[in-house]
Amino acid sequence: MSTPAAIVPAVEREDYLNKEYGVWSWLLTVDHKRIALLYLASVTFFFFIGGIFALLVRLELLTPAGDLMQADTYNKAFTMHGMVMVFFFLIPVVPAVLGNFLIPLMIGAKDLAFPRINLLSWYLYIFGGSLMVHCMLTGGVDTGWTFYTPFSTAFTNTKIIEAGLAAFMAGFSSILTGLNFIVTIHRMRAPGMTWSRLPLFVWAHYATSIIQILGTPVIAITILLVAAERLFHLGVFDPKLGGDPLLFQHLFWFYSHPAVYIMILPSMGVISELIACFSRKRIFGYNFVALSSIGIAVIGFIVWAHHMFVAGISLYAALIFSALTYLVGVPSAIKTFNWTATMYKGSIRYDAPMLYAFGFLGLFIVGGLTGLFLAALGIDVHVTDTYFVVAHFHYIMVGGTLMAYLGGIHFWWPKITGRLYPEGWARLAALIVFVGFNLTFFPQFILGYVGMPRRYYQYPPEFQVLNILSTAGATILGLGYLLPMIYLTWSMRYGKPAPDNPWHAAGLEWTVQSPPTTFNFPQEPVVTWEAYNYDEIDDVHPHEEAPVAR
Amino acid sequence: MFTRTRRPPLHDSAATAHHAAHDNPALLHHFAEESQQRNAASLGMWVFLAQEVMFFGGLFCAYLIYRLKYFGDFGAASQTLDIKLGATNTIVLIGSSLTVVFAVWAAKNGRRSMLLINLVLTLILGCAFLGIKAVEYRSKFVEHHVPDLGFHMDEPTHIPGHPDIPVNQRHAEMFFSLYFIMTGLHALHMIIGIGLFLWLLIMAWKGRYTPQYNTPVEIGGLYWHFVDLVWIYLFPLLYLIDRHP
Amino acid sequence: MSDQHEEHSSSLGFYVGIWITLMVCTGITVWAAFLDLHQFNAAVALIIATFKATLVVLFFMHLRGAGERLIKVWVIASIFFMLVLIALSMADFGTRLWS
Numbered sequence: 001m002s003t004p005a006a007i008v009p010a011v012e013r014e015d016y017l018n019k020e021y022g023v024w025s026w027l028l029t030v031d032h033k034r035i036a037l038l039y040l041a042s043v044t045f046f047f048f049i050g051g052i053f054a055l056l057v058r059l060e061l062l063t064p065a066g067d068l069m070q071a072d073t074y075n076k077a078f079t080m081h082g083m084v085m086v087f088f089f090l091i092p093v094v095p096a097v098l099g100n101f102l103i104p105l106m107i108g109a110k111d112l113a114f115p116r117i118n119l120l121s122w123y124l125y126i127f128g129g130s131l132m133v134h135c136m137l138t139g140g141v142d143t144g145w146t147f148y149t150p151f152s153t154a155f156t157n158t159k160i161i162e163a164g165l166a167a168f169m170a171g172f173s174s175i176l177t178g179l180n181f182i183v184t185i186h187r188m189r190a191p192g193m194t195w196s197r198l199p200l201f202v203w204a205h206y207a208t209s210i211i212q213i214l215g216t217p218v219i220a221i222t223i224l225l226v227a228a229e230r231l232f233h234l235g236v237f238d239p240k241l242g243g244d245p246l247l248f249q250h251l252f253w254f255y256s257h258p259a260v261y262i263m264i265l266p267s268m269g270v271i272s273e274l275i276a277c278f279s280r281k282r283i284f285g286y287n288f289v290a291l292s293s294i295g296i297a298v299i300g301f302i303v304w305a306h307h308m309f310v311a312g313i314s315l316y317a318a319l320i321f322s323a324l325t326y327l328v329g330v331p332s333a334i335k336t337f338n339w340t341a342t343m344y345k346g347s348i349r350y351d352a353p354m355l356y357a358f359g360f361l362g363l364f365i366v367g368g369l370t371g372l373f374l375a376a377l378g379i380d381v382h383v384t385d386t387y388f389v390v391a392h393f394h395y396i397m398v399g400g401t402l403m404a405y406l407g408g409i410h411f412w413w414p415k416i417t418g419r420l421y422p423e424g425w426a427r428l429a430a431l432i433v434f435v436g437f438n439l440t441f442f443p444q445f446i447l448g449y450v451g452m453p454r455r456y457y458q459y460p461p462e463f464q465v466l467n468i469l470s471t472a473g474a475t476i477l478g479l480g481y482l483l484p485m486i487y488l489t490w491s492m493r494y495g496k497p498a499p500d501n502p503w504h505a506a507g508l509e510w511t512v513q514s515p516p517t518t519f520n521f522p523q524e525p526v527v528t529w530e531a532y533n534y535d536e537i538d539d540v541h542p543h544e545e546a547p548v549a550r
Numbered sequence: 551m552f553t554r555t556r557r558p559p560l561h562d563s564a565a566t567a568h569h570a571a572h573d574n575p576a577l578l579h580h581f582a583e584e585s586q587q588r589n590a591a592s593l594g595m596w597v598f599l600a601q602e603v604m605f606f607g608g609l610f611c612a613y614l615i616y617r618l619k620y621f622g623d624f625g626a627a628s629q630t631l632d633i634k635l636g637a638t639n640t641i642v643l644i645g646s647s648l649t650v651v652f653a654v655w656a657a658k659n660g661r662r663s664m665l666l667i668n669l670v671l672t673l674i675l676g677c678a679f680l681g682i683k684a685v686e687y688r689s690k691f692v693e694h695h696v697p698d699l700g701f702h703m704d705e706p707t708h709i710p711g712h713p714d715i716p717v718n719q720r721h722a723e724m725f726f727s728l729y730f731i732m733t734g735l736h737a738l739h740m741i742i743g744i745g746l747f748l749w750l751l752i753m754a755w756k757g758r759y760t761p762q763y764n765t766p767v768e769i770g771g772l773y774w775h776f777v778d779l780v781w782i783y784l785f786p787l788l789y790l791i792d793r794h795p
Numbered sequence: 796m797s798d799q800h801e802e803h804s805s806s807l808g809f810y811v812g813i814w815i816t817l818m819v820c821t822g823i824t825v826w827a828a829f830l831d832l833h834q835f836n837a838a839v840a841l842i843i844a845t846f847k848a849t850l851v852v853l854f855f856m857h858l859r860g861a862g863e864r865l866i867k868v869w870v871i872a873s874i875f876f877m878l879v880l881i882a883l884s885m886a887d888f889g890t891r892l893w894s
Binding site for chain 1: 579580582586589590593594597598600601602604605606607608609611612615616619620697698718720721723724727728731735
C-alpha cells in the first residue's frame with residue numbers, strides 16, 4: 001500500500017484510503033477501516049497457509065496407504081491446518097475484517113470506542129501469527145489442534161509451548177476486539193439509533209463479543225497450565241501424578257465450544273443483511289433473530305462436554321450435556337426459519353452475495369442438523385472421531401462461516417474499496433465454491449458413517465473412491481477461492497468506480513461515500529427510521545436494477 | 551423494546567467536538583463529550599474485569615475439583631502455609647484498597663496532595679504484599695515444597711484428623727502446583743497493578759488529573775480492587791482448609 | 796458528573812467503616828478456621844469471603860450508587876458463567892463413581 005496508485009479512486013475525493021500514504025500511515029493507523037484492511041490482508045495470508053495444509057492432508061488421502069508422508073508428518077499437517085484455520089482465520093475473520101470496518105458505520109459513530117486498542121489487537125494477532133509460522137517452520141505440532149493431555153504435556157516432543165503461546169496471543173487479540181465492540185455498541189450509537197433499530201449484523205457481533213470476553217480467558221488459562229506442566233513437570237493433567245486428563249478437556253472445550261459460535265454468529269449477522277437486501281424486505285421476526293443471537297451465545301456456554309461423550313465422563317453428565325445440546329439448536333433454527341420467511345414474497349435478486357447466502361442456508365442446515373445427530377449419545381458413540389464429525393463441522397465452518405464471509409466481502413466491497421467487482425466472475429466463483437464444497441465434504445459424511453476414523457493417514461482400500469471424490473472436490477474448492485482473490489485484487493485498480501449505494505441497501509454505512517472518509521460521517525446522523533426500511537427505499541427507487549458491473 | 555436512546559442529538563458533532571477539545575485536551579477525537587469518553591472507559595474496564603474473572607475462574611475450577619478429590623492431602627499441605635503471613639497479606643491488600651478509594655476520591659475532588667500520598671501508600675502496600683509473598687515462596691523452597699524441585703513434604707505425615715492415613719506425596723505436590731500457579735498469577739497481576747499505579751503517580755504528580763478528568767485513576771482503581779478480590783478468595787481457599795485440631 | 800457531586804468528606808468516613816468491617820471479617824474467618832465445624836468450615840469461609848467481596852465491589856468499586864445496571868449485568872454474568880464452569884464440571888467429576 002505504499003504507492004499512491006494502489007487503489008485509484010475514479011473521482012478525486014478524499015477518503016480513508018487516500019488521506020495519507022506510506023507504510024507507517026497504515027502500520028500506525030487507528031482508523032478502524034484501515035485496521036480492517038490490515039486484518040483482511042493477514043487473515044487471507046493465514047487462510048492460504050491453512051489451505052496448503054489441507055491440500056497436504058487431502059493429497060495423502062488420495063491413496064489408502066500412507067505413502068506421501070510419514071505418520072508423524074501427517075499428524076503435523078492436520079494439526080497445523082486446524083490450529084491456523086481455527087485461531088488465525090475462523091475466529092477473527094468476520095469480526096476483525098467486516099465487524100471492524102462496519103460497526104462504527106452501522107451505528108453512526110466516528111470510530112470504535114478504543115481505536116488504539118483496536119490496533120493493539122491487530123499487533124497481538126500478528127505476533128501470535130508470527131509465532132505460529134515460526135513454530136510451523138521449526139517442526140510444528142502433532143497433537144491435533146485440540147492438544148489433548150497427557151500426550152501434549154508428557155509425551156510429544158513438538159513445539160507445544162510455542163504454538164500455545166501463538167494461540168494465546170490470538171485469543172488476547174480476540175478478547176480486546178470483543179471488548180471494543182461491546183463498549184462501542186453500548187456507548188457510541190448515534191442519536192436515534194436504538195437497540196431495535198440496529199442492523200442484525202451489530203446484534204450478532206454483540207453476542208459474539210460476549211462469548212469472546214467470557215470464553216477466551218478459559219482457554220488462555222488452559223494453555224498456561226499446559227505450558228506450566230510441560231516446563232515444570234507438574235501433574236495437573238497427568239494421571240501418573242494424580243492429575244486428570246479430563247480436566248484439561250473440560251477446560252479446553254468450555255472455550256472451544258463457544259468458540260464455534262464465535263465463528264458462526266458474525267456470519268449469521270452477514271446473512272441477515274444479505275437476505276434483507278436481496279429480498280428487498282425487512283428481516284422477518286427481527287426481535288426473535290436479535291434475541292436468538294444472544295440465546296446462542298448463552299446456551300453455547302453450557303453444552304461443551306458433548307465433545308467428551310466417549311472420553312470417560314460420567315453417564316449422568318453425558319445425559320445432561322446431550323439434553324442441553326439439543327437446546328442450542330433451537331435459536332439457530334429460529335434464525336433459519338426467519339430468513340426463509342424473509343425471502344417469502346420478497347423480490348429476490350441473484351447477485352453474487354445472495355448466491356453465497358443461498359449456499360449458506362442450505363449448507364448450514366445440513367451442518368446444523370448433523371450436529372443434532374451428534375448430540376444423540378447413541379449416534380455419537382458410533383460416529384465420534386470419524387469423518388462424520390469432520391464433515392459436520394466443515395459444513396458449518398466452511399459451508400457456513402466462509403460462504404457468509406465471501407458473501408459479505410462481495411456485498412460491502414464497493415463500500416470498502418469504492419470499486420465494483422466483476423459480477424459475472426463472482427457468480428461463477430460462488431457456483432464453483434458451492435460445487436467444490438459439496439464434492440469435498442459430502443462424501444465425508446458417508447466415510448464417517450461407514451467407519452473411517454479422523455486423523456488417520458491410511459485407511460482400508462474400500463474407502464478410496466469416496467476419498468478421491470473428496471480430494472477432487474477440494475481442488476475445485478481451492479480454485480473457487482482463488483478466483484475472488486484474483487478478481488477482487490484486480491478490481492481494486494481496474495474495477496468500475498462504485499456509487500455510494502450500489503445495492504440501494506438499507507443501513508447507515510450506505511449513506512456515506514464509497515469509500516468512506518476517515519471520520520465516516522460529515523455530520524453525526526440522527527436516526528429516525530427502522531432497520532431494513534426497504535419499502536421506503538424502494539418507493540424512491542422502484543424496480544431499478546442495482547447498477548453493478550456485468 | 552429497548553427504545554431508550556443513549557443521549558440527545560447534537561447539532562453539529564464536528565463543531566461540538568472541536569469546541570470541547572478546546573476545553574479539554576484529554577477528550578479524544580471520536581468522542582462527542584467527556585461523559586461519553588468516561589463512560590466508555592469505565593464500561594471497558596468492567597468488561598475487562600469480567601474477562602479476568604473467567605481467567606482466574608478456570609484456575610478456581612481446577613483447584614476445587616482436586617481439593618474435593620484429595621481433600622485430606624490438600625488439608626495437610628495447606629497446614630504448611632504460614633497463616634500469619636497469609637492473614638497479614640490480606641490485611642495489607644485490603645488496606646491498599648482503602649488507599650485506592652481515597653486516591654480516587656482525592657482525584658475527583660481535586661485534592662492533589664491527598665491523591666499523591668494515597669497513590670504512594672498504595673504502592674508501598676502493594677510492594678509489601680509482594681515482599682511477604684517472596685518470603686513465603688522462599689520458605690516453600692527451603693522446605694522442599696516446590697513441585698519438580700525435589701519435592702518432599704516431610705510434615706504433616708498423616709492426614710489431619712486421620713492419624714492412620716499417610717499423606718500421598720503426589721497429591722500434596724498437586725496442592726503446591728496449584729498454589730504456586732494461582733498465587734503466582736495473582737502476584738503477576740499485582741506487579742502489573744504496581745506498574746499501572748506508578749504511571750498514575752507520575753501523571754498525578756504532573757497535575758494531569760482534575761475533577762473534570764480523572765478516569766485513569768478511577769479505572770486503575772477498579773483493576774486494583776479486582777486484584778484484591780482475587781486474594782480475598784485465594785486466602786481462605788488455600789490457607790484455611792483444614793486448620794482445626 | 797453526578798457521582799462526583801455525591802462525594803463529600805463524610806463518605807471518607809464511610810469508606811473507613813467498610814474497611815473496618817473487612818478487617819473484622821478477616822479476623823472472624825481466621826478464627827473460624829480453627830473451629831471444628833466439619834464440612835461447614837469451607838462453607839463458612841466462602842460465605843465470609845463472598846461477603847467481603849460484595850462489600851469491595853459495591854462500595855469500593857462504587858457499583859452501589861454510581862454503577863449503572865449494565866455494569867451490574869456484566870458483573871453477574873461473569874460470576875454466573877464461572878459458576879457454570881465449576882458446576883457442570885462437577886456434574887462430571889461428582890458423579891463419576893455413581894455407575
